[in-house]
Amino acid sequence: MSASDLAITDLNDDLRPLVEGVLDGEQLSLSRLISRIENGAPGYQDAVKTLHDHTTGTRTIGITGQPGSGKSTLVDKLVDRLREQDLTVGVIAVDPSSPYSGGSVLGDRVRQTSRNEDPNVFFRSMSARGHVGGLAAATFDVVHAMDAFGKDVILIETVGAGQNEVEIVRAADTVCVVAIPGAGDDVQANKAGILEIADVFAVNKADLDGATATAQELQQMIRIGQDLERSDTDDPVDDPDTWVPRVELTAAIKDEGVENLVDAFDAHYAFIKESGELAETRARRFEQEVRTHMGNELDQLADAVAEARRDLLAADADVDPYTASEELVVPFRRAVEEYIDDG
Ligand SMILES: Nc1nc2c(ncn2[C@@H]2O[C@H](COP(=O)(O)OP(=O)(O)OP(=O)(O)O)[C@@H](O)[C@H]2O)c(=O)[nH]1
Ligand SMILES: [Mg+2]
Incomplete structure (x- = not known):
């Protein structure tokens, strides 16, 4: 997998100066960037991505x-x-x-x-x-x-x-x-x-x-x-x-x-x-981070799919919860199967 193509100059006006400041060793920028991460400010993930090359x-x-x-x-x-x-x-x-x-x-x-x-x-x-x-x-x-x-x-x-x-x-x-x-x-x-x-x-x-x-x-x-x-x-x-x-x-x-x-x-x-245990610990941590981010993104996708199929979420829908869930998961399953086949 290739590194992110995202450049610091692509970041929004709020985050760009903070990332630049962090790389220049300014404590205040670090402090502010951490607040953005904590508050989930728009684009904070992109900011973290651009830091990767500097870690x-x-x-x-x-x-x-x-x-x-x-x-x-x-x-x-x-x-x-x-x-x-x-x-x-x-x-x-x-x-x-x-x-x-x-x-x-x-x-x-x-x-x-x-x-x-x-x-x-x-x-x-x-x-x-x-x-x-x-x-x-x-x-x-x-x-x-x-x-x-x-x-x-x-x-x-x-x-x-x-x-x-x-x-x-x-x-x-x-x-x-x-x-x-x-x-x-x-x-x-x-x-x-x-x-x-x-x-x-x-x-x-x-x-x-x-x-x-x-x-x-x-x-x-x-x-x-x-x-x-x-x-x-x-x-x-x-x-x-x-x-x-x-x-x-x-x-x-x-x-x-x-x-x-x-x-x-x-x-x-x-x-x-x-x-070699250090390498293992780092690999485990990396995987944990990726899985967490994946889980978050999948949650958002699940929200979108569920929203589009409100009809399946109502208690008076004709289906039971398992069946409703299976139906909602169909697009994910298909995409995952394609992804694995292509891989
Ligand atoms: N007698 C004694 N007291 C200590 C020692 N180290 C810390 N304390 C005291 O224990 C208390 C708690 O210390 P903290 O360093 O705040 O403990 P902590 O584990 O960070 O506490 P939390 O973050 O609240 O879980 C304070 O009153 C310290 O002064 C020590 O070596 N000997
Ligand atoms: Mg403490």
Whole structure:
């Protein structure tokens, strides 16, 4: 498939200057373009298309964990460490409970203000509201925008509740689950889910009692999980193809342990690059995005078809709902069959 022929000069008067600004490294343009993406402004998809040629596949790190575990505090300290390495950083805080967007959440406004002096850090919070194409799609459009802007690393913070958020965080290259001391029971409760998505655990609030015990519990669960997976192989222990999730103790509020966490992220990233898993993750994310966009477009087509055949949608129509649906789908089916035959 060929790349989009769309040029930046083809964009509408609202979006063209924003895309140009983003490519020139103007933060305000980035901020405004993200608002257009969030609000589903006319033509925003075209804007995202034109960014594609300017993206490099920026590294993404997902930070998730229960409410109040210290994710935002940790992200703040992670940004400091990454800045020390001279990396430019984008932060997306996905806040499903908030009706506000664009950094209007109190904590984020404070954070943004305190970072104003550093043009190499860009914070953005996104609420779950709106998003014509869905929250996950909007989040990845924002990742593309930050990538094209030139960010080296993008941190994505989510509370990790709900399908939407799991979908978002799973699509990151590295997933960090933030646990807290005494969270053993909670962790046990959704052990499978957490073990499955975490590449690195941060046991945060390690200044509180019980952090070491929680870390040990997690280590044990990881070992058990790996043993189960390996039970059918001969020489399981040193399997170089398997990443063993790392567990790091952090006290974000005291800025302790954050370096080790960055080190764990780097080790994971190096591992997945080497093993080919990174390419797989990226392919999966790409497919997920394409399917989401396809689904949205098909929904619109379905609306149009249904609208044209209102007669089939009435409760007093002669047909049952299955039959009505089958009739409405006929044009799609025909088109898909032709498409596949041509392919
Ligand atoms: N004792 C202690 N408290 C911490 C630590 N890190 C964060 N906190 C506190 O925990 C509370 C929640 O911190 P946040 O960073 O907002 O947590 P969060 O996970 O982002 O919260 P949500 O986004 O609401 O889910 C705040 O009062 C922090 O000061 C830590 O290392 N030790
Ligand atoms: Mg937070």
